């Protein structure tokens with residue numbers, strides 16, 4: 001049994017992952033036409049039309065801003081037990097407190113909440129006061145303002161918007177499949193998102209970008225990349241940020257994020273030495289993976305440049321999975337909505353291989 005490879009488990013109008021050609025299409029738009037071009041709110045309007053969100057970007061922006069205010073009320077209940085958890089676990093605990101159901105207000109609160117909870121948790125864990133949302137800002141701008149307390153620069157807002165759009169939806173990945181399974185039982189949006197967050201947390205899925213930075217730190221300098229990578233693969237370990245179940249070429253999201261990173265540049269917080277080290281590690285890793293697994297295409301995936309971009313934007317590495325959730329939650333809710341309205345209970349079968357009954 002191999003991880004439901006090639007099994008079609010849903011029909012969706014939301015996104016298509018073309019693994020052979022390295023192309024991602026979201027609601028009829030290629031990723032190139034969205035990342036860096038459209039706001040997160042505009043992409044949410046595409047994903048969630050017509051039942052959950054309004055049709056215009058401006059209306060979505062206003063609805064989401066109101067939902068951020070509602071989410072912030074939960075932040076008042078941060079306690080020391082919660083803050084002693086890892087950031088992703090604390091996010092999961094906060095998300096679990098939100099009301100459940102299948103109505104629009106539940107869906108909106110779910111979409112808004114991670115963008116509020118992640119900066120609040122980063123600050124509270126560092127002993128700083130969480131900053132409330134501001135309804136006059138875009139989702140990406142407000143997320144950055146809630147992180148730093150300052151009005152973010154346009155280049156930072158655009159970079160985070162690009163990130164949120166890039167990861168907003170991606171076919172039936174593990175967390176989205178999880179959301180659909182839970183939604184199919186009619187448990188509600190909050191349960192679907194919570195379960196999806198649990199799936200996202202794993203290092204083979206959305207838990208990879210923090211370890212990408214750990215890898216860069218461990219390598220230390222470009223000239224040490226070859227030895228480090230060889231030793232890691234020699235121990236039979238995986239290189240985080242490489243490989244994908246569907247893509248047989250480079251993940252197009254890696255390029256979208258690399259473009260955002262280059263656009264951010266040194267003035268926007270991108271450290272040139274860090275980028276040079278990352279490029280050396282990427283080159284070395286790709287060559288080593290080609291040599292180690294000549295029959296399996298293992299290319300750079302979205303998580304490699306996610307790590308560098310989110311670091312440049314000032315997010316600590318233990319928050320990367322939470323920031324990923326702030327973008328992917330749009331896709332989770334859209335898939336849950338589609339499942340509720342067009343699907344049936346998801347209930348596959350297993351083949352029994354245990355002992356026969358006496």
Ligand code: ACO
Pocket residue numbers: 003203204205206208237238239240241242243244245246293296298301302303
């Ligand atoms: N480093 C080293 N070897 C690898 C890697 C890697 N990153 N990825 C796959 N391989 C190897 C496997 O060990 C396996 O070798 P084997 O046949 O000798 O056992 C072979 O390549 C095939 O790998 P699979 O496990 O079949 O690949 P699968 O499609 O199941 O996994 C996955 C895809 C989980 C992304 C994998 O490539 C991986 O673990 N990558 C590292 C973690 C990572 O970057 N995750 C983020 C993915 S993107 C996202 O979820 C948003």
